Amino acid sequence: MFELFYDLVFVYAISRIPAMIHHPVNGSIPLITFLQFLLVVIVVMQIWFYQVIYFNRYSKNKIGDLSGLVLNMFVAVYLANNINIEWRVTFHYFNTAMVVMVATLFCQYLFTKVEENNDKKVFLIILELEFLLIVLGLLVGYPAGIYFCIAGYIIGFILPIFLWHMFKEEHVNFPHLVERVSLIVIIAFGEAIVNLATYFNNKTPLVYAALLLLSLVLMFASYAILSDKLINHHQISKGFVLMYSHIAIVVSILLSTVSLLYLQIKNVNKSFLFFLIIGSLSLYYFSLTINQIYNENTCKFAIRDFLTLITIFSLGAVYLWLVISSELGIAICLLIWNLVFFLDFLMKSKNSLK
Template sequence: MFELFFDLVFVYAISRITAMIHHPVNGGIPLATFLEFLLVVVVVMEIWLYQVVYFNRYSKNNFLDIAGIVLNMFTAVCLANNINTEWRITFHYFNIAMAVMIATIFCQYLFTSVNEVNDKREFLFILGIEFFLVILGLILGYSVGIYFCIAAYIIGLILPIFLWEKFKAERVNFPHLVERVSLIVIIAFGEVIVNLVNYFNSKTPLMYAAFLFLSLVLMFASYVLLSDKIINHHQISRGFVLMYSHIAIAISVLLMTVDALYLNNKNVDRKFLYGLIVVTIVLYYFSLIVNQVYNKKVCRFEKIEAIILLTIFVIGALILWLVKNSILGVMICLLIWNLAFFLVFLMKSKNSLN
């Protein structure tokens, strides 16, 4: 229950992240702003995942575990409140909050009473490096220290990949991990739904909101089929692909929020919006498909199905280009596009019943 309580903070954090790119500049998103957005998503998802992994592998839900997650909840609110594109202003507040959260998780790993499978030292090593670089960055100040902080978060993200063989797969509670990453996807989709409120006004046809809502339902339904029906929950795995793919899924869903907002904004360049939607669709469905490494054997995609998925994407992208200047046309295209992907996942999920 405290893990679910912890997730509530990230509802606010995700809304703050999306706000970074809510407003177009000269018809699109400046590259620097977009890269800042990506980095902040990675940082927030990274700290969330480290906490998830600790509870998944080691937590006994004792007093120290609960105290640590409550402290990180409070700190995460401070972190979320300092998410914006004015990094110079919020540099110290944001990175102090990150340092506190990293230190808390480090202590949780350090003092856990679980010793039978000793892969704690890898987590301690990574978190220790990350903490050191963040503190060094804070000491040096914004102009130089920002690079140390960015390096810290990138190291915290990619270093586990190089050390993946050191982590013990048998320590992972895989069904719990699937459940936890699914919750962050639900939170991200919730942000998209909340932003559909912009379509409920006297000037916008109600069918716009209906088409977008149905498209989101189909996207989410494809994810539900994957996580509930297609993935084999009863397996021994480190879960690396699952965790990293869900960072990409979270990014794609947040981009869908921006797609929905920009679609009804006449100041947005239609070619830019086309590119953004295509990137969103590619990132989302590729991130779903890459999880087939965890699929039940009868639910793994064959070459012919990969060709079908690619064909659906290419045809959808071509049609989207033709209707890019029509709001209604784009919405109908998105609806049919997502329906086609959903039907492929639906047919694949039926194999699990055989």
């Protein structure tokens, strides 16, 4: 229950992230702003995942564990309030909050009592490196210090990939991990629906809101089929692909959220909008299908399944290009596109589970 309570803070944090790219500049998103957006998503998701992994592998739900959780909740709100593209202004506030959160996580991993054959030392090494680089960045100060902080965040994000062989898969509670990553996806979709609420007014035809809401519902329904019906929840796995793919899924949902908002902006560059929608949907469905490695043996994807998905995506991209100048055309395209993906996944689940 405390983990669910912890998630509420990240509802707020994730709601702050799209504001970084909420308003296009000259009809599009500047590259530097987009990279800042990606980095902040990685930072927020990284903190969330390290906390999830700790509770998944080591926590006994004792007072020390819950105290660390509550402290990070407090600091996460402070962190979220300093999410923007004006890094010069929020440099010390944002990174100080990260220092506290990383230090709290480090202490949780350090003081937990586990058996001798454990892998917590790997987490301690990664968190210690990240902590030292962020502190060094704060000591150096802006602007040079920001590069040390970024290096720390990137190390915290990618170093587990290079050290994957050092992690013990038998320590992972896989059903719990699937449940937790599903919740962060629900949070991201909740942010999309909140932003979609701007379409529900007396100036915008209701058909736009209906079509776009149904599109989001179908996207989530596809996720629900793959994560709930096809994945084997009771397996022994490190879950690396599951965790990293869900970071990509969150990024794709946030980008889809922004693209829905851009439909209402008259001066947005149509070519940019096309590639934004294409990029977000391709990332979303690729991240979904890559998780098929966790499916039941009878539910694994064959070459034919991948070719079908590529065909659906290609036809949808062509259709989108033809209607990119029409807001209604885009809304209809998204509905049909996501509907076909959903029907394909639904047929796959029915055939596989017979």
